[in-house]
Amino acid sequence: MGHEQDTKKGSPVSGGVTRRDFLRLGAAGATAGLAGWRTSAWAAGSDAPEKKEVKIGFIPLTDCASVVIASELGFDKKYGIKITPSKEASWAAVRDKLVNGELDAAHVLYGLIYGVHMGIGGPKKDMAILMTLNNNGQAITLSSKLKEKGVTDGASLKKLVDKEKREYTFAQTFPTGTHAMWLYYWLGANGINPFTDVKNIVVPPPQMVANMRVGNMDGFCVGEPWNARAIFDKIGFTGITTQDIWKDHPEKTLGTRLEFVQKNPNTARAMTAAILEASKYIDTMANRPKVSQIIAQKAYVNTEESVIEGRMKGEYDNGNGKKWKDQNYMKFYNDGKVTFPYLSDGMWFMSQHKRWGLLKEDVDYLFIAKQVNQIELYKQAAAMAKVPVPKDPMRSARLFDGVTWDGKDTKAYAAGFKVRV
Numbered sequence: 001m002g003h004e005q006d007t008k009k010g011s012p013v014s015g016g017v018t019r020r021d022f023l024r025l026g027a028a029g030a031t032a033g034l035a036g037w038r039t040s041a042w043a044a045g046s047d048a049p050e051k052k053e054v055k056i057g058f059i060p061l062t063d064c065a066s067v068v069i070a071s072e073l074g075f076d077k078k079y080g081i082k083i084t085p086s087k088e089a090s091w092a093a094v095r096d097k098l099v100n101g102e103l104d105a106a107h108v109l110y111g112l113i114y115g116v117h118m119g120i121g122g123p124k125k126d127m128a129i130l131m132t133l134n135n136n137g138q139a140i141t142l143s144s145k146l147k148e149k150g151v152t153d154g155a156s157l158k159k160l161v162d163k164e165k166r167e168y169t170f171a172q173t174f175p176t177g178t179h180a181m182w183l184y185y186w187l188g189a190n191g192i193n194p195f196t197d198v199k200n201i202v203v204p205p206p207q208m209v210a211n212m213r214v215g216n217m218d219g220f221c222v223g224e225p226w227n228a229r230a231i232f233d234k235i236g237f238t239g240i241t242t243q244d245i246w247k248d249h250p251e252k253t254l255g256t257r258l259e260f261v262q263k264n265p266n267t268a269r270a271m272t273a274a275i276l277e278a279s280k281y282i283d284t285m286a287n288r289p290k291v292s293q294i295i296a297q298k299a300y301v302n303t304e305e306s307v308i309e310g311r312m313k314g315e316y317d318n319g320n321g322k323k324w325k326d327q328n329y330m331k332f333y334n335d336g337k338v339t340f341p342y343l344s345d346g347m348w349f350m351s352q353h354k355r356w357g358l359l360k361e362d363v364d365y366l367f368i369a370k371q372v373n374q375i376e377l378y379k380q381a382a383a384m385a386k387v388p389v390p391k392d393p394m395r396s397a398r399l400f401d402g403v404t405w406d407g408k409d410t411k412a413y414a415a416g417f418k419v420r421v
Contacts, residue, residue, distance in 0.1 A: 005158035031083065031286060045338045056271075057106035060301040061223040061374050063134040063252045064107045064192045066332050068295050070278035079384070081196055087299065090204040092122070092419035093175035098257060099125045105256040109134060111349040113178030113255040117372055120358050126258035129247060129346065129373050130272045131332040131339045131381070133252040134244035134281070136177060137311065137330025139227035140186055141236040142219045143212055151256045152320060154190030161192055168198040171220040178251055181352045182242045184412065188419035189401040195356070197420055212236055223251070224330065225301065225308045231319035232307055238318040243328040248337070250345035261374060272381035276339055280387075283333035288312045313348055321417040336387045341373040345405035354414040357421035365410040
């Protein structure tokens with residue numbers, strides 16, 4: 001893949017720290033890209049975890065599974081640590097507890113980590129992504145009231161919004177998060193501006209179904225099992241799955257503060273390796289019923305096992321007469337293709353932050369991705385867990401609107417959409 005060009009200077013961004021970057025991101029952020037030197041110290045010294053017990057936050061969603069399974073089935077013990085999963089009420093709570101150190105790490109939205117790192121959507125703090133936790137497995141749910149009006153997909157929603165003027169409300173889970181970006185991308189691709197044509201609100205994942213039940217929203221984007229739950233409760237239907245927007249898209253990450261990685265590199269590596277082991281376990285389809293049973297418990301997702309298991313196995317019912325076996329179901333491992341923290345994945349979320357005005361100016365997208373995504377540490381953890389590592393830290397994809405993302409020119413990509421802020 002070609003280097004992204006620094007648009008002001010016309011030269012490739014190599015990850016070096018320019019004066020502009022240093023001033024913009026702060027000294028701590030600018031030194032993040034130099035964290036690789038620590039690996040030689042690790043190789044020469046002790047690999048014992050500096051911190052033996054780690055508290056990892058999670059939100060009640062199916063894709064918290066790898067954190068929970070690493071703890072429940074003892075993969076953490078193999079690497080000399082104890083993982084304590086901590087159930088949190090909202091993504092804002094996860095953000096705040098990560099930033100202030102109440103949590104060591106978290107099952108967390110990809111875009112949330114980047115938002116905090118860049119100081120958008122909350123306090124600014126140098127952050128780190130250790131691995132990707134899953135691909136696919138989210139959805140946009142539309143209300144039964146929309147179905148009664150003839151809405152079945154994005155095109156019919158656009159017709160209704162143009163024809164029947166009222167305030168349409170759509171919910172996502174966090175301003176810079178993944179669900180906001182999938183919702184906005186889908187609306188935008190169908191000619192609906194998510195900021196001027198409709199209203200969008202933030203609702204924590206476990207509260208989505210209750211809010212739709214009482215008529216607070218026309219649609220929402222969230223992770224499973226809450227889309228399946230809306231169908232189970234007969235209050236909504238699946239307008240589109242996120243894997244139909246972008247096959248094998250990045251979703252949740254194992255996120256932490258950069259400071260935590262710098263102070264506890266061995267612990268961060270052990271934590272990553274343990275969750276990699278859990279990811280392998282979950283992606284063995286025969287294990288998914290057991291995984292569903294474990295995460296359905298009150299301490300975790302707190303819903304019926306059957307509501308979780310169906311979509312975990314790729315068995316989809318959209319609640320509007322269509323049933324299918326989806327090969328692009330939620331994946332946690334996929335021979336290491338899921339878990340690798342691709343630089344281009346982080347850059348895509350920043351491109352959408354810029355598109356929707358959350359990021360006011362273009363930044364050195366590749367430079368920031370190299371700061372946040374801890375690729376060298378991931379490679380070491382992958383070696384410990386015997387996980388293959390992709391050769392290229394960039395990847396490309398063609399999304400459902402026919403537009404290709406490859407990370408080569410993020411500025412042009414972000415500015416190239418017809419519907420944007």
